[in-house]
Amino acid sequence: MxxxxxxxxxxxxxxxxxxxxxxxxxxxxxxxxxxxxxxxxxxxxxxxxxxxxxIPERWTANPPDDFLTKFEVRIRIRHIPYNYYTRETMHDLEKAIGKVEEIAFDPNISHVVNMPDTDPHF
Known part of the structure; x- marks a missing residue:
């Protein structure tokens, strides 16, 4: 502690x-x-x-029963093979993860692939 x-x-x-x-x-x-x-x-x-x-949360004297029992998290899935870069794949991933509020994927716009020398996490 x-x-x-x-x-x-x-x-x-x-x-x-x-x-x-x-x-x-x-x-x-x-x-x-x-x-x-x-x-x-x-x-x-x-x-x-x-x-x-x-998960820091503001203190309350009388918290509800579900206080600190759930939280939002952002998940970033990287290195999806190009042949799976489809709307169907995104929805399959969504089903596996659980409740999803937004998928930041639009098949109608160009996407940039980060090269190893520009992306330290590649």
Whole structure:
């Protein structure tokens, strides 16, 4: 717990503008100096620490029953072979993933392939 409280603010880039408090049952809370710093953290969530997903959320005294039981995540699927670069493939992937709100794919526009020297993740 102490490592989370010490390290996470550095990952959030707010290390000198937030303080952490640990509670029983592996719970913790961060208190931000100003709302803008909190919104900075919220804009990039979810976060991870030591291979665990962390979903910061605003504290509430009476959370609903489903509080922190689900979260949105963006998935980027890369290196799809060209012969599968079709609308049908995108919908098959959508079915396998679960609930999907948007597929950023339009077969009617040109697509640029990143070459190894321009894409560090290639």
């Amino acid at each position: 102490s490592r989370i409280i010490a390290d996470i603010p550095n990952n959030w880039w707010v290390y000198d503008r937030v303080r952490g408090i640990s509670f029983p049952k592996d719970n913790f809370q961060f208190i931000f100096d100003i709302e803008e710093n909190l919104q900075t953290v919220f804009s990039d969530r979810p976060w991870s620490f030591n291979y665990w997903t962390m």
